[in-house]
Amino acid sequence: MKHYSEEDLIAYQMSESPEARSIGEHLEQCAECATLAESIAETLRVFSAEPVPMRTPVDMDLSWQRLRGNLAVLEAAPKKRWFSLWMWPAAGALTAAIVVMVVLGLRIRHAEQPAGGQETANQRASVTDALKSLVGRHQQAHPVNGHGPLTDAPSDDPQISAHLDSAERLLTTVNHEEGPLDEATRVQAHDLLLKNAVYTQTARDRGDLAEAAVLDNLGRVLIGLDHAAETPRSTWQLRLEMNTDGLLLDLRVLRQNDERRSSR
Amino acid sequence: MEKAEKETIRRVVAGDRDAYRVLMDRHYAAVFRISFRITGNEADAEEAAQESFLRAYNKLPEFRQDAAFGTWVTRIAMNTAMNLVERRNRDLSVYAPRVSDDVGEGTVQVASHRAGPERVLLDMETATLRQTAMASLTPMERTAFTLRHMEEVGMAEIAEALGVPVNSAKQAVFRAVAKLRRALEPVAGGMR
Ligand SMILES: [Zn+2]
Numbered sequence: 001m002k003h004y005s006e007e008d009l010i011a012y013q014m015s016e017s018p019e020a021r022s023i024g025e026h027l028e029q030c031a032e033c034a035t036l037a038e039s040i041a042e043t044l045r046v047f048s049a050e051p052v053p054m055r056t057p058v059d060m061d062l063s064w065q066r067l068r069g070n071l072a073v074l075e076a077a078p079k080k081r082w083f084s085l086w087m088w089p090a091a092g093a094l095t096a097a098i099v100v101m102v103v104l105g106l107r108i109r110h111a112e113q114p115a116g117g118q119e120t121a122n123q124r125a126s127v128t129d130a131l132k133s134l135v136g137r138h139q140q141a142h143p144v145n146g147h148g149p150l151t152d153a154p155s156d157d158p159q160i161s162a163h164l165d166s167a168e169r170l171l172t173t174v175n176h177e178e179g180p181l182d183e184a185t186r187v188q189a190h191d192l193l194l195k196n197a198v199y200t201q202t203a204r205d206r207g208d209l210a211e212a213a214v215l216d217n218l219g220r221v222l223i224g225l226d227h228a229a230e231t232p233r234s235t236w237q238l239r240l241e242m243n244t245d246g247l248l249l250d251l252r253v254l255r256q257n258d259e260r261r262s263s264r
Numbered sequence: 265m266e267k268a269e270k271e272t273i274r275r276v277v278a279g280d281r282d283a284y285r286v287l288m289d290r291h292y293a294a295v296f297r298i299s300f301r302i303t304g305n306e307a308d309a310e311e312a313a314q315e316s317f318l319r320a321y322n323k324l325p326e327f328r329q330d331a332a333f334g335t336w337v338t339r340i341a342m343n344t345a346m347n348l349v350e351r352r353n354r355d356l357s358v359y360a361p362r363v364s365d366d367v368g369e370g371t372v373q374v375a376s377h378r379a380g381p382e383r384v385l386l387d388m389e390t391a392t393l394r395q396t397a398m399a400s401l402t403p404m405e406r407t408a409f410t411l412r413h414m415e416e417v418g419m420a421e422i423a424e425a426l427g428v429p430v431n432s433a434k435q436a437v438f439r440a441v442a443k444l445r446r447a448l449e450p451v452a453g454g455m456r
Pocket of ligand 1 (some may be wrong): 001002003004026030031032033034
């Protein structure tokens with residue numbers, strides 16, 4: 001009998017499964033899956049919502065006073081959508097196929113580039129280019145000479161996953177953002193930058209040049225964001241525009257690989 | 265969006281800072297609630313709520329009024345609260361307890377059979393266990409899970425607020441449940 005995976009059963013218990021009916025039928029007959037499903041249901045019960053603390057009118061006054069102290073008088077900003085061109089690629093099969101090829105192509109290109117090299121729009125490799133590079137992939141992999149300040153050493157894989165998570169989210173947020181970067185975003189970029197240097201080094205030490213190359217590229221984008229306050233807005237925006245969409249895909253692929261590795 | 269709210273926003277954008285209190289009063293509970301779910305404690309929830317309203321205020325001139333202000337600020341809160349969890353994790357990562365993905369090693373040990381009088385103790389241990397287990401999630405997993413499971417927010421909305429594809433949000437929720445289930449195994453005894 002074919003059993004369902006834990007993930008299938010989690011989806012089922014959370015009413016997110018596309019095959020709820022067949023799973024339901026299977027659970028009637030299979031004690032093993034039924035036990036696992038019950039264990040999942042129990043987990044969901046244990047982690048159900050707790051009451052939210054009440055906010056008294058006094059609390060509200062205090063909250064308002066704190067907030068009020070931070071409010072600057074607003075000036076109506078000119079409407080400017082500088083990143084309206086950015087759209088998530090549709091997840092069609094064709095797109096997915098092209099994406100995989102371009103990502104592979106980009107990775108090889110990253111690996112070939114010395115760190116700090118300027119990236120151009122050409123970098124969005126054509127599919128042909130990507131395929132060509134793909135053929136010579138293993139012969140062409142050169143070490144990447146990235147650099148960056150070392151801070152704390154990462155201890156394990158979950159941290160890398162979390163790092164990739166955060167990076168992906170930060171870039172996506174920035175891509176969707178209008179207007180100048182706010183302080184919190186810049187602080188976050190800075191923190192990620194410090195960590196990223198460590199992870200890049202770790203990947204390189206491990207001999208994972210593909211991962212090192214992607215992280216290295218991420219580092220360059222993060223430097224751009226970190227310095228966004230000092231440099232003219234057009235500079236980092238341009239840089240971001242040229243770098244992030246390929247990079248986001250790279251990050252996603254990397255994270256999935258990472259998850260697969262850690263689930264083995 | 266409601267007319268009165270539009271008018272309030274117009275006044276704030278025109279420079280009337282005190283008018284913002286109307287918006288805060290009306291939407292603070294929802295923002296605080298979301299923040300509390302994600303951060304898991306009152307102090308951080310308050311901080312995330314504050315920051316969300318501040319961010320919303322600073323972005324108000326660019327706010328397109330086709331969406332409700334409440335929806336918008338709540339979405340900002342989802343992101344802000346997750347960033348706060350991230351900062352906290354970073355500060356604590358050196359010594360925070362970690363629930364291992366593997367059964368046995370590093371998991372929190374809680375006795376499985378308790379007599380009635382020790383019920384209170386068990387409850388306390390359960391609360392600690394819950395917290396420890398939640399702390400083992402990445403900020404993304406924690407946020408996606410609490411929003412989906414505790415607040416019953418739809419996957420599409422979660423994904424949009426967190427700026428990730430729907431499938432990533434789903435995966436994060438499923439990973440979270442799997443990790444939490446493993447964290448419970450020492451207490452759950454016979455369960456797989
Ligand atoms: Zn089965």
